[in-house]
Amino acid sequence: MERPVTIEADLAVVGAGGAGLYTALTAAEAGARVALISATPLAESSSYWAQGGLAAALAVDDSPERHLEDTLVTGRGTVRRSAAEALTREAPEIVRDLERLGVHFDADRRGRLALGLEGGHSIRRIAHAGGAATGRRVSRQLSAVAATDERIAILEDCRATAIVVDEGRAAGVRIHDGRVVLARAVVLATGGAAALWARTTNPVGATGGGMVLAARAGAALADLEMVQFHPTAVAGVDGADSFLVTEAVRGEGALLLDEHGERFVDELSPRDEVARAVARKMLATGASSVALDMRAIDPDLFPNVVEVLRRAGLDPVRELVPVAPAAHYMMGGIATDLAGRSTVPGLYAVGECACTGLHGANRLASNSLTECFVFGRRAALAALDEPPRAGSPEPPPSGPPPRLTAASREALWRDAGIERDADGLRRLLDDDHELVRLLAASALAREESRGAHQRRDFPTVDPALDGHHTVVTNGAPPSLVSWR
Secondary structure: OOOOOOOOOOOOEEEEOHHHHHHHHHHOOOOOOOOEEEOOOOOOOHHHHHOOOOOEEEEEEEEEEEHHHHHHHHHHOOOHHHHHHHHHEEEHHHHHHHHOOOOOOOOOOOOEEOOOOOOOOOOOOEEEEOOOOOOHHHHHHHHHHHOHHHOEEEEEOEEEEEEEEOOOEEEEEEEEEEEEEEOOOOEEEOOHHHHHHHOOOOOOOOOOOHHHHHHHOOOEEEOOOOEEEEEEEEEEOOOOOOEEEHHHHHOOOOOOOOOOEEOOOOOOOOOHHHHHHHHHHHHHOOOOOEEEEOOOOOOOHOHHHHHHHOOOOOOOOOOOEEEEEEEEEOOEEEOOOOOOEEEOOOEEEEEHHEEOOOOOOOOOHHHHHHHHHHHHHEEEHHOOOOOOOOOOOOOOOOOOOOOOOHHHHHHHHHHOOOOEHHHHHHHHHHOOHHHHHHHHHHHHOOOOOOOOOOOOOOOOOOOOOOOEEEEEEEOOOEEEOOOO
């Protein structure tokens, strides 16, 4: 049998969003040869769509300790403190390094960073680039830098189909066209899985492909039941349905109103509280949405939001915007330590596909983009300390992609939405999609309500589960483990 064409590198990075690009650039600056594998053309990843900014203690009256406290409070008792300490301590330096790489963050008329306020934050600490276009600006700039770095080989329109494992270690990646990238370590930066749900703010490809690859290679996944639902996704507007209206508009004063034009929630409460309040208001009234009132907001602060809404025939300067919750962000993913190491030696994960325990049961707004860079740098440097490969391993056959049907997406929305119970979750255990089955098993194992995981049959927090994370490996039942 003819051996496949191989590409040699020191590091294989799968995914070219913010996490993957920054990981690749960090490794290249350290002198490594990097193969950057992207299923899409550069700058078309999930990070491209990120409207939030980077959370970092940059103001003179802010501090990493204050940022840490906000992260811990919002995470509902299950944040891995060591991960949160790493992020809040290193975030300011990350912002400065992105500026060095050419990212231009929004500034006020005096040239100081124009920091935004979002739910759960006790102070303005969100750095944006282009208002609500931060993901687009950062992705484009890092893509441009990576494209000119001779140490980074970019493989666009290439889908990873299997992790090469040699004697228990990750040693490369098989690509859909049969080629194999061999490396001393593999970093997965493939994004989240919120597009598994029928109503989502995510692009269609965000269905957990990297998590599936890791699980098939034997890696543990964690906290799959912790899925964040964003409270303000546009509802019922052709051309903008499920479009995310960034939380930053509420930081500038936008209001959530019921059918009588009355406020019913503190708009800057943590995201899980606001999403539940919106969902319960809709249930009580039978309405398909609530109203987001942006009429008092300067449209120049959020040009891309205003542009999308106007293009769909709705002017937020004059009209109320109908919104409802939608699946938005996976707090869970591939279980890793603080250097991105999974339970399979040589296999790393960063960004939304990873789970360090940073977000606990409810992510603090804009910590996710910061996470991509803080832990991307840590993973790149740790991965380069892995031992060189010995020999040329036989690549595994490509596994079939998980089968995702419209029925699976509707079932997830119905049975594992903002509120769930054992009956619905048990139905999901027979789903065709392996990640749906693992998610359902994890949600069944956590018999409590905490943050984004709300059980109708277990409606209260179980204090005995503080600091515990649901860990599952393909073929084994989930277990609740304490992480420090």
